[in-house]
Amino acid sequence: MTANTVVGVPTETAAGERRVALVPKVVEKLRSRGLDVVVEPGAATAALIPDDAYTAAGATLGDPWQADLVVKVAAPTADEAAKLRRGASLIGFLAPLTAPAGISALREAGVTGYAVESIPRISRAQSMDALSSQANVAGYRAALLAAEHLTRFFPMLTTAAGTVPPAKVLVLGVGVAGLQALATARRLGARTTGYDVRPEVAEQVRSVGAQWLDLGIEAGGSGGYARTLTDAEREEQQHQLGKAIGGFDAVITTAQVPGRTAPRLVTAEAVRGMRPGGVVVDLAGESGGNCELSEPGGTVVAHDVTVTAPLNLPATMPEHASELYARNVLALIELLVDDSGALRPDFADEIVRGACVTGEGE
Amino acid sequence: MTANTVVGVPTETAAGERRVALVPKVVEKLRSRGLDVVVEPGAATAALIPDDAYTAAGATLGDPWQADLVVKVAAPTADEAAKLRRGASLIGFLAPLTAPAGISALREAGVTGYAVESIPRISRAQSMDALSSQANVAGYRAALLAAEHLTRFFPMLTTAAGTVPPAKVLVLGVGVAGLQALATARRLGARTTGYDVRPEVAEQVRSVGAQWLDLGIEAGGSGGYARTLTDAEREEQQHQLGKAIGGFDAVITTAQVPGRTAPRLVTAEAVRGMRPGGVVVDLAGESGGNCELSEPGGTVVAHDVTVTAPLNLPATMPEHASELYARNVLALIELLVDDSGALRPDFADEIVRGACVTGEGE
Numbered sequence: 186m187t188a189n190t191v192v193g194v195p196t197e198t199a200a201g202e203r204r205v206a207l208v209p210k211v212v213e214k215l216r217s218r219g220l221d222v223v224v225e226p227g228a229a230t231a232a233l234i235p236d237d238a239y240t241a242a243g244a245t246l247g248d249p250w251q252a253d254l255v256v257k258v259a260a261p262t263a264d265e266a267a268k269l270r271r272g273a274s275l276i277g278f279l280a281p282l283t284a285p286a287g288i289s290a291l292r293e294a295g296v297t298g299y300a301v302e303s304i305p306r307i308s309r310a311q312s313m314d315a316l317s318s319q320a321n322v323a324g325y326r327a328a329l330l331a332a333e334h335l336t337r338f339f340p341m342l343t344t345a346a347g348t349v350p351p352a353k354v355l356v357l358g359v360g361v362a363g364l365q366a367l368a369t370a371r372r373l374g375a376r377t378t379g380y381d382v383r384p385e386v387a388e389q390v391r392s393v394g395a396q397w398l399d400l401g402i403e404a405g406g407s408g409g410y411a412r413t414l415t416d417a418e419r420e421e422q423q424h425q426l427g428k429a430i431g432g433f434d435a436v437i438t439t440a441q442v443p444g445r446t447a448p449r450l451v452t453a454e455a456v457r458g459m460r461p462g463g464v465v466v467d468l469a470g471e472s473g474g475n476c477e478l479s480e481p482g483g484t485v486v487a488h489d490v491t492v493t494a495p496l497n498l499p500a501t502m503p504e505h506a507s508e509l510y511a512r513n514v515l516a517l518i519e520l521l522v523d524d525s526g527a528l529r530p531d532f533a534d535e536i537v538r539g540a541c542v543t544g545e546g547e
Numbered sequence: 548m549t550a551n552t553v554v555g556v557p558t559e560t561a562a563g564e565r566r567v568a569l570v571p572k573v574v575e576k577l578r579s580r581g582l583d584v585v586v587e588p589g590a591a592t593a594a595l596i597p598d599d600a601y602t603a604a605g606a607t608l609g610d611p612w613q614a615d616l617v618v619k620v621a622a623p624t625a626d627e628a629a630k631l632r633r634g635a636s637l638i639g640f641l642a643p644l645t646a647p648a649g650i651s652a653l654r655e656a657g658v659t660g661y662a663v664e665s666i667p668r669i670s671r672a673q674s675m676d677a678l679s680s681q682a683n684v685a686g687y688r689a690a691l692l693a694a695e696h697l698t699r700f701f702p703m704l705t706t707a708a709g710t711v712p713p714a715k716v717l718v719l720g721v722g723v724a725g726l727q728a729l730a731t732a733r734r735l736g737a738r739t740t741g742y743d744v745r746p747e748v749a750e751q752v753r754s755v756g757a758q759w760l761d762l763g764i765e766a767g768g769s770g771g772y773a774r775t776l777t778d779a780e781r782e783e784q785q786h787q788l789g790k791a792i793g794g795f796d797a798v799i800t801t802a803q804v805p806g807r808t809a810p811r812l813v814t815a816e817a818v819r820g821m822r823p824g825g826v827v828v829d830l831a832g833e834s835g836g837n838c839e840l841s842e843p844g845g846t847v848v849a850h851d852v853t854v855t856a857p858l859n860l861p862a863t864m865p866e867h868a869s870e871l872y873a874r875n876v877l878a879l880i881e882l883l884v885d886d887s888g889a890l891r892p893d894f895a896d897e898i899v900r901g902a903c904v905t906g907e908g909e
Binding site for chain 2 (some may be wrong): 191202233234235311312314317318322325328333335336337338340342344345346347349369372373417461462477489502503504505508512513515516534539
């Protein structure tokens with residue numbers, strides 16, 4: 186009888202990262218599938234999950250880096266990657282498009298790396314879609330941030346002394362984060378409008394009670410992302426958005442193209458056209474921002490409009506963000522192991538092949 | 548022909564106060580009633596309303612303290628009170644129960660003071676009810692703060708990888724702020740529960756989609772407020788609340804008795820019984836707080852539960868808070884002036900008599 190496959194869960198070390206790759210409920214599921222789990226002591230302290238919740242779920246505490254399969258949220262640092270065993274596997278947001286040096290290091294170390302962002306966005310892989318699960322968190326938090334910074338109510342308020350109208354919220358870029366931002370702003374009582382260069386999302390925008398802003402520029406791409414606009418299209422888009430944005434109290438932007446600088450959707454002039462007390466929440470800060478005035482990771486006030494570009498919003502809600510991510514990781518692990526719980530990836534499977542960015546399946 | 552009555556609008560000087568007592572729309576209304584309005588330059592800068600919006604509405608910029616009727620949000624400081632003309636009138640949150648020295652100073656200065664918090668809570672005075680209008684803002688912001696600090700989603704979230712349940716939110720003390728907090732938390736998708744010692748509010752709690760928590764302690768009082776509990780009742784209440792609170796993700800407290808220290812509803816032990824990542828938002832910080840761990844004006848984390856006791860939440864949403872307050876002030880002024888716009892208070896009117904805390908009508 187061979188030893189069980191060991192899954193290792195390190196502490197995340199990136200600044201501000203409060204998530205953890207596995208939660209106790211998922212540890213239980215892995216144990217029942219015949220895998221062992223080693224959790225670094227304190228790995229989930231920032232997510233407010235105590236070590237004993239992991240041991241109660243069947244994990245042991247110890248060095249996670251010697252495991253057969255290490256599961257992380259963020260890509261490992263160079264020091265961390267050096268701790269991985271040759272022949273080990275690794276799951277995480279490995280950033281293959283934006284951090285190729287990290288991928289090369291893993292390849293040289295003989296590690297089979299599975300990047301969750303490279304999982305093909307097909308129906309069968311929905312349960313593994315960590316980009317979507319974390320984007321749900323980011324979109325929800327973005328709407329809360331907009332409400333927090335606005336000097337006005339989101340909902341219509343009817344009082345004995347009169348009525349205040351609902352806030353008008355515009356979401357630019359309607360993927361999972363944008364839809365969740367629209368849905369949350371609408372729940373809070375705002376009048377919502379969505380804009381995207383992919384005409385096929387208009388129906389989804391309407392399904393969450395929002396209006397569809399049609400600027401006549403269409404740029405559907407592949408894998409659910411938009412293609413990059415031509416210069417002329419971009420100029421026309423900025424011009425038309427600039428006119429539209431002045432009519433909104435809050436603008437939430439989420440437009441990103443994988444591996445590229447985020448498109449500039451909100452110019453400084455458009456911000457100047459907003460009413461004092463308005464808000465721009467820019468979720469594309471990690472790739473440079475959608476708003477010309479954004480300072481990624483910071484908040485600026487310009488012309489009495491607050492422009493905030495928070496980084497890593499999922500980490501601000503670590504319990505549920507970790508829980509959703511852990512379920513995605515579980516679904517991927519279930520695809521990588523055989524009935525006895527041994528790692529036996531089938532690189533003929535398009536999900537496994539797609540996710541694998543270093544090693545045998547790349 | 549006599550000169551018009553002049554209404555003066557000073558800049559608020561309390562730390563963190565961003566509201567202003569009149570907004571341009573209300574200036575227009577006063578002008579059409581035959582009153583003049585003098586606004587201190589920059590009075591509404593913190594509320595993001597420019598001076599020229601006031602002049603466009605018919606106000607002049609100048610020294611507001613020489614006016615016949617000075618309208619403020621917060622009670623004036625001693626220095627400010629000294630600037631008032633003998634014989635002038637003043638409207639504001641004059642805090643007659645908690646700041647009697649300020650009231651005495653106004654009396655000695657020969658000022659007729661109208662405290663908005665002393666307006667009788669009768670139907671005819673609803674349009675002047677500044678306590679309610681500002682409590683609406685505070686309750687809304689309290690629910691947003693709870694959502695912001697919680698490490699979990701408020702709404703139920705259904706994803707391809709599974710479902711997260713909605714947050715459970717408990718509101719203790721269900722006046723206007725508590726009802727608005729319940730309504731806002733419910734809008735955001737939380738499961739909500741309300742508690743109050745006044746059994747008559749159970750129906751209102753249910754009307755905003757919340758459950759009613761019945762601990763069997765009833766203490767209805769007068770003027771819409773609860774009476775102070777006996778020692779035995781308070782002990783029983785703390786004991787039972789302590790048991791109940793552990794089942795909630797977020798607790799918002801709003802229990803205040805005018806002129807008294809806020810009742811202690813959430814003990815340190817009750818906080819210890821909450822799940823890590825939970826939140827207590829204590830709106831009673833100005834009168835000492837409803838939670839034993841609250842630091843008024845601050846946020847503490849105890850046993851991984853965030854306890855925040857913000858002061859003056861209405862000031863964090865200055866545009867709408869000012870607009871609602873200004874409408875309340877307008878309704879009161881309309882009661883104090885005659886058809887020509889001259890100040891002619893009828894102290895036989897129970898609203899005028901109730902509001903007047905110094906001067907002829909006290």
